[in-house]
Amino acid sequence: MAALDVNNLSCSYNGNRVLNNLSLQVEDNEIMCLLGASGCGKTTLLKAIAGLLPVSQGEIAIHGNTMNSQGLAVVPERRNVGMIFQDYALFPHLSVAQNVAFGIQNKERNKALVADKVAEMLALVNLADLGARQPHQLSGGQQQRVAIARAMIGKPQLMLLDEPFSNIDTQVRMRLIGEIRELLKSQGISAIFVTHSKEEAFAFSDRLALFRAGHIEQVGRPQTLYQHPQTRFVADFLGLANYVPATVIDTNTVLTAMGPIASQSVLNADIGATGQLMLRPRQIQLSLTEQGNGHVLEQQFLGTHSRCVVECQGLRLEVSTNDLLPAVSQVHVKVLPHALTFFPDSEGQRAVA
Numbered sequence: 543m544a545a546l547d548v549n550n551l552s553c554s555y556n557g558n559r560v561l562n563n564l565s566l567q568v569e570d571n572e573i574m575c576l577l578g579a580s581g582c583g584k585t586t587l588l589k590a591i592a593g594l595l596p597v598s599q600g601e602i603a604i605h606g607n608t609m610n611s612q613g614l615a616v617v618p619e620r621r622n623v624g625m626i627f628q629d630y631a632l633f634p635h636l637s638v639a640q641n642v643a644f645g646i647q648n649k650e651r652n653k654a655l656v657a658d659k660v661a662e663m664l665a666l667v668n669l670a671d672l673g674a675r676q677p678h679q680l681s682g683g684q685q686q687r688v689a690i691a692r693a694m695i696g697k698p699q700l701m702l703l704d705e706p707f708s709n710i711d712t713q714v715r716m717r718l719i720g721e722i723r724e725l726l727k728s729q730g731i732s733a734i735f736v737t738h739s740k741e742e743a744f745a746f747s748d749r750l751a752l753f754r755a756g757h758i759e760q761v762g763r764p765q766t767l768y769q770h771p772q773t774r775f776v777a778d779f780l781g782l783a784n785y786v787p788a789t790v791i792d793t794n795t796v797l798t799a800m801g802p803i804a805s806q807s808v809l810n811a812d813i814g815a816t817g818q819l820m821l822r823p824r825q826i827q828l829s830l831t832e833q834g835n836g837h838v839l840e841q842q843f844l845g846t847h848s849r850c851v852v853e854c855q856g857l858r859l860e861v862s863t864n865d866l867l868p869a870v871s872q873v874h875v876k877v878l879p880h881a882l883t884f885f886p887d888s889e890g891q892r893a894v895a
């Protein structure tokens with residue numbers, strides 16, 4: 543059974559429609575990321591799922607239980623949903639342990655049991671010794687762990703995380719993302735996580751839904767969206783892409799200024815169709831050779847890899863290389879074998895591969 547089932551959902555603020563006939567399913571024990579530019583409606587969807595916003599149309603079900611449908615809206619406290627916000631939202635006058643205990647204050651009255659559960663949660667988020675501290679005595683990452691412990695102590699069926707890492711500095715962020723992901727997985731909690739950072743989305747999610755102005759442009763595994771975007775909007779949002787003019791010459795091959803390029807899958811476009819072949823910087827390989835078909839225009843060392851701009855048969859291509867090449871190099875430019883992504887002119891911005 544799906545952890546979350548959203549069907550044809552529409553939400554408006556003062557008559558302005560922000561979500562438009564949106565549908566989304568999250569599987570049991572799955573982490574789904576809502577990724578998109580500022581103002582596209584991600585938080586609105588989260589609030590609608592939590593029951594904090596009236597829905598104009600559509601249905602929401604959590605683990606098979608209907609939360610919203612025509613004439614029905616279950617109140618937030620009966621949805622068994624945990625929420626984590628960007629600003630931690632801890633109570634400043636309560637200790638860490640009291641903040642965590644707040645998560646079950648309406649469910650559990652037995653003080654010894656509450657203390658046991660709080661200790662268990664604090665240990666899970668690696669804050670076992672800090673229960674007596676006040677929130678202001680903690681780092682940003684530690685405060686966010688308290689918020690997570692508070693949200694998880696009530697064993698929610700679904701966790702909603704709204705940009706939980708934006709106030710955490712980059713060095714700690716990736717470690718915290720890994721920790722929280724592991725925690726959600728080990729506790730078997732499904733989660734929806736909102737961000738506008740593609741790096742966070744790639745690192746945290748099992749699947750991601752890319753938002754565009756109140757609707758979902760594409761949903762799928764991060765690698766699938768990155769390597770096989772269905773639209774140019776998805777391709778460009780998720781990272782740098784080269785576009786090479788191309789013509790389909792058979793079911794698996796396109797002809798470009800660099801020569802014919804074969805696809806590892808059927809192109810599903812008419813023979814003779816013209817369009818743009820999308821190539822990610824890692825899908826192009828450069829090798830040094832005097833007789834190469836390209837030459838290096840510029841390079842930048844970026845730590846984990848280098849960015850190299852090459853000119854090849856009148857095309858300007860961005861390529862990722864492991865090392866910097868010798869300056870003013872002649873190179874052979876080769877497209878690495880893969881299932882090509884081709885955007886035919888006739889289909890506008892939509893890919894067919």
Ligand SMILES: Nc1ncnc2c1ncn2[C@@H]1O[C@H](COP(=O)(O)OP(=O)(O)OP(=O)(O)O)[C@@H](O)[C@H]1O
Pocket residue numbers: 555556560578579580581582583584585586587738
């Ligand atoms: N309470 C409100 N009243 C009126 N309009 C609102 C309200 N809250 C949000 N909006 C508008 O709804 C749209 C979607 O907002 P939402 O907060 O869902 O976007 P978002 O994708 O989460 O953005 P961000 O990444 O900046 O948080 C925006 O145009 C916003 O201005």
